[in-house]
Amino acid sequence: MSTINPMRDQLLPAFDGADRASSSAVSWGAILAGAAAAAALSLIMLILGTGLGLASVSPWAQNSVSAQTFGVSTILWVTLTQLAAAGLGGYLAGRLRTKWVAVHSDEVYFRDTAHGFLAWAVASVATAALLSSVIGSIVGGGVQAGATTASGAVNAAAAATGTAAGSNDMSKAGDPGSMGYFVDSLFRRDAVATPGAGPNEPVASPTAAPPTAEVGRIFASNAGADALPPEDVRYLGAVIAERTGLSQQEAERRVTDTYARMQAKMREVSESMKATAEKARKASSYAALWLFISLLGGAFVGSLAATYGGRQRDL
Secondary structure (H helix, E strand, C coil), X not given: CCCHHHHHHXXXXXXXXXXXXXXXXCCHHXXXXXXXXXXXXXXXXXXXXXXXXXXXXXXXXXXXXXXHHHHHHHXXXXXXXXXXXXHHHHHHHHHCCCCCCCCCXXXXXXXXXXXXXXXXXXXXXXXXHHCHHHHHHHHHHHHHHHHHHHHHHHHHHHHHHCCXXXXXXXXXXXXXXXXXXXXXXXXXXXXXXXXXXXXXXXXXXCCCCCCXXXXXXXXXXXXXXXXXXXXXXXXXXXXXXXHHCCCHHHHHHHHHHHHHHHHHHHHHHHHHHHHHHHHHHHHHHHHHHHHHHHHHHHHHHHHHHHXXXXXXXXX
């Protein structure tokens, strides 16, 4: 017995050192626990933020917050959510990890920092997977709103020029904003008296319907030009003069003036589309940059909280 005990005393330190060397420096249980807590807190705060945001939006302009205020508050809430969730997850990852024996303090600090960062990373990936629609709406809200507005503007422009897909009936003048408004204005009769009629009797309207479909096609085929071709102006002037009782010169002047009004409307819609697209681009860029800053801040806070939790664990 006396010879065995000294040999055991010599071998035990070697076994202990080998056990410590083979033990993992990563406590995945603590990391997953911290990540789960961070993801849950992110979910709760995002739902709360959505509720508060919807409560602040009203269909009546005088009772609702402005778009700028709503955007700033959304950015601040997302940043606060990220920092709070990352801090909680990092602290739990540092506090719940196993105690490392005979490890240098610098190595312990590094491991705690890594645990906090890993907890933040796992929580961020889980949150992105579970709440992809929410994050997508935050990032692409400006683009989606701008695209919706731009799509409406495109439809309005297409309707104004008569070039909308599947729009073959140019005689629908009752549609607001359609080319029918401009075409019908060509065939309006002035309150002029016909020869032999009383001074207040307008010219009688012909029984046949005006050729609005043909005029609409002529306007649509030249929608990209600054002015109608002279032969089209003469032809339309003759048609309008026959229908309205105007002279050929007056009818041609009406054609050119109406076409100029339509071109001005098209330019106005085009400028509105460009401005909307530019606003959407800026909104999307700012949202992505602020989301990047909030995620970067969350990684830092999570790592820092893990070092604090690790120190508390080793006390």
